[in-house]
Every structure is written in C-alpha cells, then in structure tokens.
Amino acid sequence: xxxxxxxxxxxxxxxxxxxxxxxxxxxxxxxxxxxxxxxxxxxxxxxxxxxxxxxxxxxxxxxxxxxxxxxxxxxxxxxxxxxxxxxxxxxxxxxxxxxxxxxxxxxxxxxxxxxxxxxxxxxxxxxxxxxxxxxxxxxxxxxxxxxxxxxxxxxxxxxxxxxxxxxxxxxxxxxxxxxxxxxxxxxxxxxxxxxxxxxxxxxxxxxxxxxxxxxxxxxxxxxxxxxxxxxxxxxxxxxxxxxxxxxxxxxxxxxxxxxxxxxxxxxxxxxxxxxxxxxxxxxxxxxxxxxxxxxxxxxxxxxxxxxxxxxxxxxxxxxxxxxxxxxxxxxxxxxxxxxxxxxxxxxxxxxxxxxxxxxxxxxxxxxxxxxxxxxxxxxxxxxxxxxxxxxxxxxxxxxxxxxxxxxxxxxxxxxxxxx
Amino acid sequence: xxxxxxxxxxxxxxxxxxxxxxxxxxxxxxxxxxxxxxxxxxxxxxxxxxxxxxxxxxxxxxxxxxxxxxxxxxxxxxxxxxxxxxxxxxxxxxxxxxxxxxxxxxxxxxxxxxxxxxxxxxxxxxxxxxxxxxxxxxxxxxxxxxxxxxxxxxxxxxxxxxxxxxxxxxxxxxxxxxxxxxxxxxxxxxxxxxxxxxxxxxxxxxxxxxxxxxxxxxxxxxxxxxxxxxxxxxxxxxxxxxxxxxxxxxxxxxxxxxxxxxxxxxxxxxxxxxxxxxxxxxxxxxxxxxxxxxxxxxxxxxxxxxxxxxxxxxxxxxxxxxxxxxxxxxxxxxxxxxxxxxxxxxxxxxxxxxxxxxxxxxxxxxxxxxxxxxxxxxxxxxxxxxxxxxxxxxxxxxxxxxxxxxxxxxxxxxxxxxx
Numbered sequence: 001x002x003x004x005x006x007x008x009x010x011x012x013x014x015x016x017x018x019x020x021x022x023x024x025x026x027x028x029x030x031x032x033x034x035x036x037x038x039x040x041x042x043x044x045x046x047x048x049x050x051x052x053x054x055x056x057x058x059x060x061x062x063x064x065x066x067x068x069x070x071x072x073x074x075x076x077x078x079x080x081x082x083x084x085x086x087x088x089x090x091x092x093x094x095x096x097x098x099x100x101x102x103x104x105x106x107x108x109x110x111x112x113x114x115x116x117x118x119x120x121x122x123x124x125x126x127x128x129x130x131x132x133x134x135x136x137x138x139x140x141x142x143x144x145x146x147x148x149x150x151x152x153x154x155x156x157x158x159x160x161x162x163x164x165x166x167x168x169x170x171x172x173x174x175x176x177x178x179x180x181x182x183x184x185x186x187x188x189x190x191x192x193x194x195x196x197x198x199x200x201x202x203x204x205x206x207x208x209x210x211x212x213x214x215x216x217x218x219x220x221x222x223x224x225x226x227x228x229x230x231x232x233x234x235x236x237x238x239x240x241x242x243x244x245x246x247x248x249x250x251x252x253x254x255x256x257x258x259x260x261x262x263x264x265x266x267x268x269x270x271x272x273x274x275x276x277x278x279x280x281x282x283x284x285x286x287x288x289x290x291x292x293x294x295x296x297x298x299x300x301x302x303x304x305x306x307x308x309x310x311x312x313x314x315x316x317x318x319x320x321x322x323x324x325x326x327x328x329x330x331x332x333x334x335x336x337x338x339x340x341x342x343x344x345x346x347x348x349x350x351x352x353x354x355x356x357x358x359x360x361x362x363x364x365x366x367x368x369x370x371x372x373x374x375x376x377x378x379x380x381x382x383x384x385x386x387x388x389x390x391x392x393x394x395x396x397x398x399x400x401x402x403x404x405x406x407x408x409x410x411x412x413x414x415x416x417x418x419x
Numbered sequence: 420x421x422x423x424x425x426x427x428x429x430x431x432x433x434x435x436x437x438x439x440x441x442x443x444x445x446x447x448x449x450x451x452x453x454x455x456x457x458x459x460x461x462x463x464x465x466x467x468x469x470x471x472x473x474x475x476x477x478x479x480x481x482x483x484x485x486x487x488x489x490x491x492x493x494x495x496x497x498x499x500x501x502x503x504x505x506x507x508x509x510x511x512x513x514x515x516x517x518x519x520x521x522x523x524x525x526x527x528x529x530x531x532x533x534x535x536x537x538x539x540x541x542x543x544x545x546x547x548x549x550x551x552x553x554x555x556x557x558x559x560x561x562x563x564x565x566x567x568x569x570x571x572x573x574x575x576x577x578x579x580x581x582x583x584x585x586x587x588x589x590x591x592x593x594x595x596x597x598x599x600x601x602x603x604x605x606x607x608x609x610x611x612x613x614x615x616x617x618x619x620x621x622x623x624x625x626x627x628x629x630x631x632x633x634x635x636x637x638x639x640x641x642x643x644x645x646x647x648x649x650x651x652x653x654x655x656x657x658x659x660x661x662x663x664x665x666x667x668x669x670x671x672x673x674x675x676x677x678x679x680x681x682x683x684x685x686x687x688x689x690x691x692x693x694x695x696x697x698x699x700x701x702x703x704x705x706x707x708x709x710x711x712x713x714x715x716x717x718x719x720x721x722x723x724x725x726x727x728x729x730x731x732x733x734x735x736x737x738x739x740x741x742x743x744x745x746x747x748x749x750x751x752x753x754x755x756x757x758x759x760x761x762x763x764x765x766x767x768x769x770x771x772x773x774x775x776x777x778x779x780x781x782x783x784x785x786x787x788x789x790x791x792x793x794x795x796x797x798x799x800x801x802x803x804x805x806x807x808x809x810x811x812x813x814x815x816x817x818x819x820x821x822x823x824x825x826x827x828x829x830x831x832x833x834x835x836x837x838x
Binding site: 021024025104106110112119120198202203217218221223225241243244245247248250251252255337348359360361363364365366367368369370371372374375376380381382392393394395397398407408409410411412413414415416417418419 | 523621622786787814830
C-alpha cells in the first residue's frame with residue numbers, strides 16, 4: 001500500500017477487538033449474505049486482484065524469489081474463480097455460533113446452559129499464499145470472529161487487494177469493516193509485536209515453517225496453536241499385507257510431498273524388510289524419491305544414502321525419505337516418540353493387537369490404520385473448511401474446522417437464586 | 420524433605436513425561452482402585468500428615484506468616500477425612516478417557532473416530548492449600564494424566580507427606596509412581612523454569628494471585644490456562660425485581676468474600692438507584708462491607724468512600740465493594756468490558772430484552788441472570804470436581820472438570836486406502 005500511511009500493529013489489533021463485540025452477535029443470515037457478497041466481489045474484481053498480484057510477482061522476481069515461490073504466489077482467473085467458490089462453500093456450512101452444547105436444570109431450579117460463542121479476535125501468520133487470505137477471512141466471518149492477517153510481505157499487494165475487496169463487500173452487507181485487518185506492517189519484528197497483543201487477540205495461529213511456529217509458540221503471550229509441522233511416519237508391521245503397504249507408502253510419500261501430511265519416514269519391521277524394502281524403495285526411487293536409510297536398509301537397498309539423526313528429525317516437504325528397519329513394534333513406537341511431531345502416524349498391519357497398541361501408544365493428532373497419512377485433512381474429514389492442522393493437545397487437535405474457532409460461555413438462569 | 424537431595428525441575432518433569440505414556444493406557448478399573456487406595460492411605464496416615472503439617476505451621480509462624488495464612492495452611496483430622504472422601508467421589512465419576520466423541524464413515528469406506536485421550540502431563544502452580552495437592556493428584560490420575568505439582572514452599576512438608584502417601588498407594592495399585600511429582604524446588608525462580616518445560620508438559624494451570632497468573636500466562640512456553648481472577652459485577656437493571664436484587668447482591672458480596680466468584684462491584688441503573696441503593700448499601704455496610712462509590716452513590720449513601728479507577732480494576736477478595744450508578748444497560752456493559760476479568764457477571768432484571776442483550780454482549784465465562792455470581796463453580800455445576808475456573812476462551816472456559824483435563828485424537832481406519 002503506497003497511498004496511505006502505515007498503521008501500527010496495535011492500532012489494527014485494537015480496531016479488530018473493537019469490532020469483535022458487534023461481530024459476535026451478527027445473525028447467521030447477515031454473515032452468510034456477507035460471505036456470498038464477498039464471493040461475488042472477488043469474481044467481479046479479478047482484474048484488480050491480478051494486477052496487484054502481478055506487482056507482487058515483479059517485486060518477487062526483482063528480489064530473487066525462487067521460481068517455486070513465485071509459482072505459489074501467482075494467481076490467475078481460474079484460481080480466483082475457485083477461491084470465490086470456496087467462500088460460497090463456507091457460507092453453506094452450518095453456523096456453529098449460538099449452538100447450545102449442553103444444558104441442564106439443577107435441583108434448586110437453576111437452569112445452566114453451555115452455548116457456543118466466537119473466540120473474539122483471531123490472528124493468523126502465514127506464508128505467501130494469497131488464497132489463505134480469503135480462507136481465513138471467510139472462516140473468521142462465518143464463526144463471528146474478527147481477524148488480523150499477517151501475510152508475507154512478498155504477497156502484500158495481492159493480500160491487500162483481496163482483503164480490500166472482501167472487506168468492502170462485507171461492510172455493505174452489515175459486517176463491521178474493522179473486523180477484517182490485514183497488517184500493514186509485515187516486518188519480521190512485527191510478528192513479535194503481534195503475538196504479544198493479548199489485550200486484543202484471543203488466538204494466534206502461525207502457519208509456515210517450523211522456525212516460525214516455534215518462535216511464535218515460545219514467545220506469544222496470546223494463546224497460540226502449534227500447527228502443521230508433520231514429520232509423519234508409516235510403520236509397516238511384520239503382519240502387514242504388503243500388497244496394501246506398497247501403494248500406501250508410495251502414496252504417503254509422493255502424492256503431494258510439499259504438504260504436512262505427507263510421510264517423511266518409513267519404519268519397517270525386520271521380519272518383512274527383506275521381502276518388502278528392495279521393491280518398495282526401488283519404486284520410490286523410480287518416482288524420484290531420494291532414500292536415506294539405516295545400515296540394514298543400505299544392505300537391502302544399496303542405492304540409498306546413509307541416514308543421519310538430523311534426517312530423522314527433518315520434515316523434508318520434498319522427495320526425500322528416511323528409512324529405518326526396526327526389530328519390533330515397540331522399536332517403531334520408540335522411534336516415533338523420539339522423532340515424531342504429533343501430526344499423523346500410520347501403521348500397516350493385519351494384526352489387531354499390534355494395531356490397538358499403535359493406536360494407544362502413538363501420541364499424534366491422527367493415527368491411521370492401513371490408510372495413507374495424506375488423509376489427515378479438514379476437507380477429507382468432511383469439515384468443509386480448514387484453518388490448519390493443530391499438533392498440540394490443548395484447545396484443538398488435528399484439522400481445525402469451524403468449531404475449533406469458537407469458545408463457549410455458561411448461561412445460568414435463576415429467579416433470585418442465592419447460595 | 421530434608422533426607423534426600425533436591426531433584427531438579429527438569430528431572431521431575433521428565434520423569435512425569437516418561438510415566439505419562441503408561442498412564443494414558445491404564446484401565447478405568449486400575450485408576451479407580453488406585454484412587455480408592457489413595458483415600459484409604461490418607462485416612463491411615465493422618466498422624467504422619469498432621470505432623471508434617473505441624474512443621475509447616477511452626478515454620479510459618481517463625482517466618483511471620485499471617486494468622487489468616489496459617490489458618491488456611493492448617494490441617495486437622497476432620498479436614499483429612501473430608502479430603503479422603505473427596506478422592507472417593509472423584510473415583511466414582513465417569514472415566515472420560517477412551518470415550519468416542521464422534522465417529523463416522525466416509526463414502527470411500529474410511530472410518531474416522533474422535534476419541535478422548537489424556538493431555539499427557541499437567542502442571543499446577545498453587546498457593547499454600549494442601550487440599551489442592553490431593554485434588555490435583557486425584558483429578559490427574561482419574562484422567563490418565565501425569566502431574567507436576569508446584570506447591571507453596573510454606574506448605575512443602577504437608578504437600579510432601581500427602582503426595583508421598585498417595586504416590587505409594589498408587590504405585591501398589593499399578594499406577595507408575597513417577598506420574599506424581601511434587602517439585603522439590605519451590606523457589607520463585609523455579610516457576611519460570613517450570614513454565615518453559617514444553618518438552619515435557621502439556622498444560623500448566625496457575626492458581627493464586629493475579630500477579631502469578633499474569634506472569635505465568637505471559638512467560639510460559641507450555642500452554643497455560645488463565646484461572647480464577649474474578650472481578651465480578653452484579654448489574655441491577657431498571658427493570659429489576661428489587662426484592663430479588665437485595666439478597667442477591669448481599670449474597671454475591673458477603674457469602675464468601677475471599678473466593679473468585681464473589682462480586683466486587685455493583686452497577687445500578689440510575690432509575691432505581693434512589694429506591695435501591697440506600698437500603699442495599701446500608702445492609703452491606705451492616706454486614707461489614709466497605710462501600711466505595713461513584714459521585715451519585717455518595718449522594719445517595721453518604722457513608723461511602725469515593726471510588727477510584729483502581730478500585731474498579733480490583734478483585735478485593737475481601738469485604739469491599741465498588742459501586743457505580745449507570746445511565747443505561749449499555750453503560751453497564753461498557754463498564755464490564757473495561758474492568759471485568761471475564762469470569763462471572765450477573766444481571767438482575769425482569770426485562771427479557773435487557774437480559775438477552777446482557778447475555779449476548781458480556782464476554783465472560785459465566786453470565787448469570789437473576790442468580791448470584793457465587794454459582795459459578797464446578798461443584799455447583801455438577802461436575803463433581805474442579806481444577807480451577809478458566810477465564811480465557813481457548814481450550815476450556817469456566818469451571819474445569821474432568822473433560823477439560825483431556826484432549827482427543829483422530830483414529831482413521833482403512834483397508835489400504837490411498838489418495
């Protein structure tokens with residue numbers, strides 16, 4: 001934004017906070033109408049949005065952004081139409097706000113109910129993906145929350161165009177415009193300021209690399225949700241059906257290697273390693289995956305490179321796979337406990353006891369049995385939308401849909417009751 | 420404890436973490452048997468516990484602890500019997516762990532279920548109330564969580580005796596003893612170390628003064644729950660039934676002034692101030708309450724002292740009450756928004772519209788309608804137990820019972836499913 005002076009992070013957070021009270025009481029109708037109008041507005045303003053995006057692209061190229069990142073940043077008419085449709089899909093979801101979660105009458109006549117309410121103000125810190133701007137605004141408005149967006153500086157023009165278009169449509173539909181705040185300040189230091197705005201923010205969700213997420217979780221005074229780092233394992237048990245295991249491992253690794261629910265590590269029981277590994281690793285290798293294996297793996301598949309401890313800790317998000325032969329299910333559990341990121345862990349086995357032990361002892365948001373790790377996803381789970389995947393245990397775990405963006409309050413009705 | 424060397428906070432947190440995996444898979448039977456055995460062990464060891472308590476009392480008197488604090492610290496046989504019974508009551512509650520919260524089958528045949536699991540390791544930081552040691556251990560074991568207790572140094576001997584007795588009984592019943600850790604290090608700096616043990620702890624709950632709670636919430640890298648600060652208001656609307664309002668205000672203020680759900684502030688609509696205030700404030704004054712009022716209050720009740728802005732912010736936890744005459748419901752809402760602590764807010768009114776507006780706009784864990792703020796309590800709500808009252812909106816809000824000490828995981832079962 002070049003025409004107005006930069007607002008401070010505090011000003012923008014405070015504005016969002018001020019709007020949140022009104023937002024929390026908007027009717028479902030007003031919120032849904034606003035969302036449908038926002039979708040239309042995106043469609044009607046595609047040229048403006050793409051122009052802004054083009055400025056980001058040019059800046060990115062000038063600043064030496066990698067081709068992969070420029071590709072991720074790039075919008076086109078088709079993507080914009082898809083994004084507008086996703087806003088309409090969010091409008092069509094059930095409004096969670098106002099739902100009575102439970103209610104009861106006490107013997108003394110007091111009526112107690114627990115009713116779902118918005119969190120208040122949500123902030124999201126994210127990488128250069130302008131579609132996240134649209135998703136986050138839509139999910140926030142749907143759940144009656146104000147939102148403070150801290151997008152990447154390299155996507156600022158695109159984010160600005162999108163949020164301006166959406167805010168303008170929302171305002172006309174009766175949603176307070178201040179509820180949608182795209183931070184002008186996209187400096188690195190700004191993140192540290194943002195995550196300490198506990199007077200105004202109720203939740204901060206960092207999305208992006210492990211470094212950012214750890215920095216936010218460790219330094220935030222605003223409640224934060226750890227998201228998305230997925231150092232996911234597939235464990236092929238001695239009692240696995242290897243005909244199921246082969247396509248499953250390949251799918252978990254290669255279907256979309258850049259996302260958090262892809263597998264980064266294969267653990268295999270020693271009893272089936274000789275039968276399974278050479279064939280499986282050859283297939284992965286043929287698909288372009290670089291194999292980094294333990295000594296036993298190297299013996300069975302000589303083209304592999306030697307794995308390091310750091311490899312075991314790494315979420316590659318790329319065509320690399322660490323491989324370890326384990327002597328037992330317990331060995332696999334121990335490895336996952338040491339190196340896993342509590343995201344998604346899969347077992348391939350036909351043995352009911354082994355499966356139950358894996359389910360009980362693996363400490364992860366999702367435990368998958370004879371299914372690819374790729375299934376941990378709000379869309380796949382049928383949530384209709386996703387604000388990220390939580391890898392912590394408080395507030396929300398796993399894919400976060402609409403209910404995970406809410407809180408509740410107790411309403412206690414009496415007739416002059418005293419204790 | 421003087422006979423063993425002091426273990427470090429890290430060692431004790433790590434021990435709890437190591438025990439948490441085994442603890443999470445204990446059967447309901449084992450956990451309940453352990454709780455019943457712990458209750459018996461408390462009853463059978465009352466002399467030992469009271470001796471330890473006597474050492475704390477003597478140290479406290481030597482160190483100049485106030486009479487009120489010494490009284491709070493003091494245990495006796497009757498209290499111990501009551502505490503043992505409360506452990507049995509917790510044993511009798513339904514085990515939340517393993518409960519399937521929801522489950523469904525996807526069109527592709529994948530079966531997804533959401534199952535309640537323990538959080539892992541919970542830590543609680545609390546004041547010199549030895550009964551909290553017993554409550555916290557019992558609630559943790561019941562919910563399959565390991566617990567790290569950071570009690571007050573002035574209650575160390577009592578806490579040590581209680582936790583030793585309970586741990587020993589738990590171990591005999593098949594619960595890993597390391598799951599129950601009373602920190603040897605009760606230094607003030609130790610709190611700062613404890614709240615950064617995010618490698619081992621899943622949740623920290625600070626209980627005590629506002630200063631401690633804010634320090635923990637601001638500095639913790641472990642997810643923390645803000646508890647207990649209750650700057651609670653009673654708003655007497657212009658359409659209040661004043662015959663209900665009078666006992667309600669008196670109850671909210673004087674029933675148990677030292678606890679968080681007591682009222683600290685009275686807001687009254689100007690239309691009924693002249694009728695209601697003199698009588699109400701006289702009654703409160705007769706009950707020993709010091710009134711600190713706004714100018715209009717002073718005019719109607721001259722014995723009051725002039726209120727300060729700081730008074731409005733203060734959780735007195737004592738026989739003081741700030742009083743403000745407001746010109747409208749909105750004035751009351753604005754005041755609560757500025758000064759409230761999101762705990763419990765009450766309205767006295769017969770006007771359905773005013774009541775609904777109060778419910779909608781007050782941002783608090785509990786909104787009470789024609790009922791005393793004193794009703795916000797896990798026991799009163801029928802939770803059977805309470806680990807504190809959350810005043811934040813993420814994870815848990817309001818009284819925290821057993822479910823609030825749990826998380827969940829998704830279990831996804833396929834038959835070789837790939838995307």
